Amino acid sequence: MKTIFSLVSSLVLGSLAGASAQSVFYTPQSRTPLAIATGDPSVWDITVTGGGIAPGQYDAWCFSPEDAGYGAEDFGQSFESTLITLNGIIHYQAEPGVNMAGAMVNYVFDTYFGFWNESGLPSEQVQERYLGFHHILWEIQRDYHPEIGIASFDLLSGDHIGGSSYTKDLISGDLANVYAGLSPTYTSSQYDIKVIDGRNVLKNGAEVGWTLQPLIVVSVIPEPSTLILGGLAAGMLALRRRRGMEG
Secondary structure, eight states: OOBEEEEOOOSSOOOOTTSOOOEEEEEEEEEOHHHHHHTOTTEEEEEEEEESSOSEEEEEEOOOSSOTTOBOOOTTOOEEEEEEOGGGSSSSOOOTTTOOHHHHHHHHHHHHTTGGGOTTOOHHHHHHHHHHHHHHHHHHHHHOBTTTBGGGOOTTSSSOOOOOOHHHHHHHHHHHHHGGGOOTTOOOSSEEEEEEOOSSOEETTEEOSSOBOOEEEEEEOOOHHHHHHHHHHHHHHHHHHHHHHHO
């Protein structure tokens, strides 16, 4: 089963402070069926082959609403980049601990990711929810200002003007309600969110001469019971192998 994968771009990028950078290797493949069905041209299939993200197939969400000068990764080409922090990709920067962008993104994924898949929704409602969710992520990345707070989150003005809709109004209203009580260290209980930098990227082994779209990688966190069962299965397999060798 595919895990979730998203692309993010910004004019100002941060780095992993106080930590050594991890490399990640990936190949964009094609647009996803969901992107085609909803009219969103910027969600792709991605293959990760190694590094700081587990190898596998992911969905890639383009996340750069109005950033000029950012290139897209070519389909079928091999790329190498490094991991950075969620708070390092927002448009406005602030001191660590003040920046709530990472917490907001985690909360939105925790609460609303995939709610367009509810049973019985007509196709137009699936599209509205899907694109509305996407616009909220863009709004966080482009317009949220850590020093101003939730007041900077405005769908009708700023660097990204997504406009009003049922989903955008729903999620933005929810964020306004929970913002004061949301910890800057809030992380999703369902998804592990990582970010691939768009700077100093290697394409087929050679450095790309321009900044690419950075990538938000969102993978499902296994249920504790799944981890326990997986550990038991691995232990039983090792025991069988040992017995086979002894026999």
